[in-house]
Amino acid sequence: MDSARGQAITLEYVLGVAIASILIVGLVTTGASFVDQQGKQAAQAELRVIGQQLAADIEAVDRLASSAEKNTTVRIERELPREAAGGYTVRVLERANPRLNLSSDSHDVSVRIEFSNSTAVSGTALSGGQVLINYTASDELRVERGDDQ
Amino acid sequence: MADLSGRRDERAQILLLGAFALAALFVTLALILNAVIYTENLATRADSRTSDAVAHSKSVERGTVDLLEYVNEYNTTNYSHLRNELGTGFVNFTEALSRFRLTSGVVIGGTVRTEFEGTWLTQTNASRNFTNRNNTAVSWSPVNGSANGARAFRMNVTAVSASLGPNNFSVRASNGTHNWSLAVGTNDINVTDATGNTSQCSIGAAPVWINVSEGRVGGADCAPLDFGADLDTISSIEFHNADQIKGSYRLLVNNSLSDIDDPEQVDFALNSTNDGPFKEPALYGAVVGIEYQTTSLLYRSDRRVVPGEIDG
Numbered sequence: 001m002d003s004a005r006g007q008a009i010t011l012e013y014v015l016g017v018a019i020a021s022i023l024i025v026g027l028v029t030t031g032a033s034f035v036d037q038q039g040k041q042a043a044q045a046e047l048r049v050i051g052q053q054l055a056a057d058i059e060a061v062d063r064l065a066s067s068a069e070k071n072t073t074v075r076i077e078r079e080l081p082r083e084a085a086g087g088y089t090v091r092v093l094e095r096a097n098p099r100l101n102l103s104s105d106s107h108d109v110s111v112r113i114e115f116s117n118s119t120a121v122s123g124t125a126l127s128g129g130q131v132l133i134n135y136t137a138s139d140e141l142r143v144e145r146g147d148d149q
Numbered sequence: 150m151a152d153l154s155g156r157r158d159e160r161a162q163i164l165l166l167g168a169f170a171l172a173a174l175f176v177t178l179a180l181i182l183n184a185v186i187y188t189e190n191l192a193t194r195a196d197s198r199t200s201d202a203v204a205h206s207k208s209v210e211r212g213t214v215d216l217l218e219y220v221n222e223y224n225t226t227n228y229s230h231l232r233n234e235l236g237t238g239f240v241n242f243t244e245a246l247s248r249f250r251l252t253s254g255v256v257i258g259g260t261v262r263t264e265f266e267g268t269w270l271t272q273t274n275a276s277r278n279f280t281n282r283n284n285t286a287v288s289w290s291p292v293n294g295s296a297n298g299a300r301a302f303r304m305n306v307t308a309v310s311a312s313l314g315p316n317n318f319s320v321r322a323s324n325g326t327h328n329w330s331l332a333v334g335t336n337d338i339n340v341t342d343a344t345g346n347t348s349q350c351s352i353g354a355a356p357v358w359i360n361v362s363e364g365r366v367g368g369a370d371c372a373p374l375d376f377g378a379d380l381d382t383i384s385s386i387e388f389h390n391a392d393q394i395k396g397s398y399r400l401l402v403n404n405s406l407s408d409i410d411d412p413e414q415v416d417f418a419l420n421s422t423n424d425g426p427f428k429e430p431a432l433y434g435a436v437v438g439i440e441y442q443t444t445s446l447l448y449r450s451d452r453r454v455v456p457g458e459i460d461g
Contacts, residue, residue: 017163024167031174038178042185049188060199067203068450071438075447076198084188 043085043109047102050080050128051113054090055100057133058141062117065135074135077146082128085109092123092143117141201255202441202448205246209259209439212242213454221269221401221431228266228406231432236261239437258440262451266405267433270417272397272426275307275356279318279391279398281416282425289416291400291426292386294325298403298433299383300457302361302376308395309335309355318394320361321387324380331361331374333394338366340373343380348373356396362457403433434458 057076064074080090086106093099098121103110105127119135123143130146220234243259250257270291272279281289292299299322311317313334321330332339333352338359341347350371352359357367364374377383386400402409406428411417418427434455441448 020161020163020167024163024170028167028170028174031171035174035178035181039181042181045185046188049192052192064199064202064448068206068448069452071449071451073447073449077445081188081191084184 040107040109043088043104043107044111046081046084047088047104047109047111048113050084050088051090051100051102051111054078054080054131054133054143055113055115057131058121058143059115059117061133061135061141062119065141066118071137072135073137076133078131078133080126080128080131084128088127090126090128092121094120094122198443198446201443202446205250205255205257205441206439206448206450206452208246209243209437210452210454212246213239213261213435213437214456216242217432217435217454217456225269225429225431228264228430228432231430232264235264235432235435254443256440256442258442260438262436262438264435265403265433265455267431268402268404268406268409269399269429269431270402270426271399271421271429273421274423274425275305275397276395277425278393278395279388281391282418282427283415284425285415287392288387288389289391290385290387291416292383292402292404292409294385295408296384296386296402296404297382298455299377299386300362300401300403300433300455302398302400303363304359304361304396304398305356306333306352306359306394306396307356309333309393311335311390311393313337313339313349316390316393318391319389321389322377322380322383323385323387324377324382325384327380329377329380329383333359338371338374340371340375342373342375342378350374361400401431401433406430 057078061074061076065072068074085104088102088104091101091103093101097114098117099115100113101110102113119139119141121141121143124145126143126145132142132144132146134142134144136142216235216238219238220231224234225231239259239261243257247257280287309318311334313332313336317332317334319330319332321328323329327343328341329343330341332341337349337351339347339349350366350373353367359366359374361374361376364371366374386402409417409428416426418425421427421429434453436451436453438451439449
């Protein structure tokens, strides 16, 4: 058998296992990093949607408060998903041009959502569930947790 | 792969393990993408909650405007009667609205918080001139500085004896600092706004209606005619050369009947008469409380309603 000269069965086996291992490890590593990247992008998309919903509610309360005249109370309740992006935290950055900052608890991802408003905004840190956006006689708009937390 | 054991059914185990790991990765990927689809779906849901609340408060305003116009036209005997009429009407239409809104899961409420007492200043005798009740003053002040607004001013002019010039009849509205005036001549009217600009509109032969608040003369639009334009409020109204014009007129002043200082009834009679000018109680406007509640939105607010102050 001239075609099998210089080949030991053991060598053939080792080479086969090595090539297969390299191939599989390569595929799994690439796939894992792809899934991880997709996971981050997904978390970012989810946080952006949640942030934009909250920002839309804040703007809605702001619009109603500015269209009214006096003795005005406006309150909007919003049920935000609790487990999105592997758990997350929403913070209201109180400043002249306020914005929302949402960060994921399990991915290294954070999103900043800007909104336009005419009344001052303040708020506590939230992590999903029922959220209240309150405007009362103090002429300030407050983002806070609902009763079910 | 080489077969060391000689058992052919145990070959390619690494490939199998690898394929299993990759399958698990793809299942994870599908779960992740599913979560994204869910939140993207949340983002595209229609949200018209606030526009409904605004539409509701506008309809309450419109309804209150119509109610005020109704109560000011019929049976204006005294303020408590007017208040009762307004309150009853408001409750009735709020209940009707409430039944209509309940079908879509919305609870509404409302109340009249305050009414602004006003006074109709009226002359119904179309052949009388515009002097005061005793006919002693050709230049006089129907409203003398204590008012906080006037609206619904219209005149039915049956005769004008002077053309535009120093002798014509004129109305001057003032906020204490600036004046707005309207001069009525035989052929034209002359409007001088608060900044001193003058404009004219022609009037047809008497009798002719001049609706000072709505800016119409004889049924045609007269753009410059806009009662008290550019004045923040109207605190006094003066008539000059009131003997140069004849006809009837009516205007509503934001001033309680008792605040118009005329105890001897020199300028106005206290009861409806077809002789000279008289005054009657009316409601100039009101503040209404509006409440609109859905499962996720609560909206409460007070609104000032004065007919003529809001658009359509």
